[in-house]
Every structure is written in structure tokens, then in C-alpha cells.
Amino acid sequence: xxxxxxxxxxxxxxxxxxxxxxxxxxxxxxxxxxxxxxxxxxxxxxxxxxxxxxxxxxxxxxxxxxxxxxxxxxxxxxxxxxxxxxxxxxxxxxxxxxxxxxxxxxxxxxxxxxxxxxxxxxxxxxxxxxxxxxxxxxxxxxxxxxxxxxxxxxxxxxxxxxxxxxxxxxxxxxxxxxxxxxxxxxxxxxxxxxxx
Numbered sequence: 001x002x003x004x005x006x007x008x009x010x011x012x013x014x015x016x017x018x019x020x021x022x023x024x025x026x027x028x029x030x031x032x033x034x035x036x037x038x039x040x041x042x043x044x045x046x047x048x049x050x051x052x053x054x055x056x057x058x059x060x061x062x063x064x065x066x067x068x069x070x071x072x073x074x075x076x077x078x079x080x081x082x083x084x085x086x087x088x089x090x091x092x093x094x095x096x097x098x099x100x101x102x103x104x105x106x107x108x109x110x111x112x113x114x115x116x117x118x119x120x121x122x123x124x125x126x127x128x129x130x131x132x133x134x135x136x137x138x139x140x141x142x143x144x145x146x147x148x149x150x151x152x153x154x155x156x157x158x159x160x161x162x163x164x165x166x167x168x169x170x171x172x173x174x175x176x177x178x179x180x181x182x183x184x185x186x187x188x189x190x191x192x193x194x195x196x
Contacts, residue, residue, distance in 0.1 A: 006117070008094050010142035011124045012087035015045065018131045018139070019083050031134035032192045033127075034167075035072070038134050042083065043073035045127050049086035052120040055106040056093035056113070064105045094120065118152045125149035126186045129179065134194055141179065150178055153185035 019042060027039040036044065047066075054063045076082070093099060100113040111119070125141050126149065132139035141149075157169060167187025172180050180190035 006121060006144055006148055007091065008117075008121060008124065008145065009088075009091040011121065011128070011145035012049075012091045014139075014141055015124055015128045015131070016084040016087050018128060018135070018137055019045070019080075021137050022131070022135050026135045029134055029194060032130045032188045036130075038131070039075050040072050041127065041130055041134065042079060043075035044068070045123075045131070046075070046079060046083045046086055047073050048120070048123050048127075049083070049090045051106050052116065052123070053086065053090040053093045055104040055116045055120075056090070056096065056099035058099075058102070058104055058113075060105050065108050067108045090120070118148060121145050122149040122152045122186075125182065126188070129183055130188075133192055136194060139179075146178055146182060150182040150185070153182055157185060 022038065022042065027037065029038050031038055031041045033041055033044075047063075048068070051063045051066070054060070094117055098113075100117050102113055103110055104113045104116050105111070106116050106119065125145050128141055129139055131137075153166075156166070166185075169187060170184040170189050172184040172190060176184070176190070183190045
């Protein structure tokens with residue numbers, strides 16, 4: 001669950017590429033995240049990239065103290081430049097072995113650095129899927145990040161507190177692809193598709 005060698009760079013590049021493919025007409029469309037149109041999902045991804053970058057650096061403050069449930073995030077006009085930069089910085093920050101040692105904070109929660117890395121990986125994988133589905137793009141997550149996300153979600157499946165973060169687990173057929181299994185564990189329906 002807490003791979004200390006995983007490089008987030010390949011997965012942040014996947015997410016950045018998906019974001020580049022977002023068109024203006026997608027912005028108000030729905031996503032697999034209830035109550036989050038594409039614009040808010042992009043803002044959430046930008047916010048989590050900054051928060052987990054700062055968590056890796058142990059630069060604790062406003063970016064790491066804000067709960068993800070604090071309200072619908074706003075997307076600024078410079079997001080197309082800001083998001084890929086924040087994703088690059090996120091990956092670079094977690095390449096420092098010190099990032100996974102000791103305690104840090106993200107989303108207003110104190111947690112071990114190794115667990116924060118696992119959460120960041122899961123966020124990138126699952127929200128990458130959200131963004132791809134919401135905008136009709138193909139999605140091939142980094143295989144190592146996908147395995148780490150699945151392991152993290154599987155380990156959290158029996159945690160009574162998981163309901164504060166994830167929706168109810170969506171069962172998937174036996175032999176389902178690893179991505180579908182991870183998506184189901186995150187509380188999303190792997191069959192979700194945007195209309196039109």
C-alpha cells in the first residue's frame with residue numbers, strides 16, 4: 001500500500017495529457033464525481049496536486065489544511081498553464097525519499113508520509129479516470145500507479161471510516177480488469193459514460 005519507490009511522474013503526465021484534451025464545451029458536463037462538473041473536477045485536481053506537493057515537502061499551511069469537502073473548488077483562468085506545472089512539481093516533490101518519512105498533512109488530516117504518497121497516487125489514478133470518462137477520452141493509467149491505487153483501495157475496503165471519503169463499493173464481475181476493480185472500490189460504476 002505504501003510503495004516507497006513509485007515515481008508519480010508517469011501518472012501525472014497521463015493526467016496532464018487528459019487535461020490538455022479538455023475542450024470548453026466539456027466544462028459544464030457531468031463527471032462520475034457527484035456534484036462535480038468537469039470544471040470543478042479540474043479545480044479539484046489542481047488543488048490536490050498543490051496540496052500533495054506541499055505535503056511531500058512538509059510545507060504545511062493553507063494548501064494542506066483545507067478539507068476536500070470544504071466546498072466546490074473554483075477553477076481560475078490560468079488553469080491550462082497552472083495544472084501541468086503543479087502536476088510536474090507534485091511528481092518531483094515525491095521523488096525525494098524524505099517525502100515518505102515522518103508525518104505530514106493533506107486535506108487537513110495528519111498522516112504518515114508514506115500513506116500520503118499512497119493517497120496522492122490513488123487520487124491521480126481515480127480522478128484521471130473521472131476526467132477521461134467525463135470528456136470521452138481514452139484512459140491508460142500508469143500500470144505501477146494503477147496497482148498501487150488498487151492495493152490502497154482494497155486495503156481501505158473494510159475501514160469503517162471509508163464512507164467519509166469514498167462512496168459504497170460498486171461490485172464488478174469476476175475477472176474484471178484491474179482498472180475496473182479499482183474504480184469499483186472507489187465507489188464509482190466502471191460502466192459510467194458521459195451522454196452524447
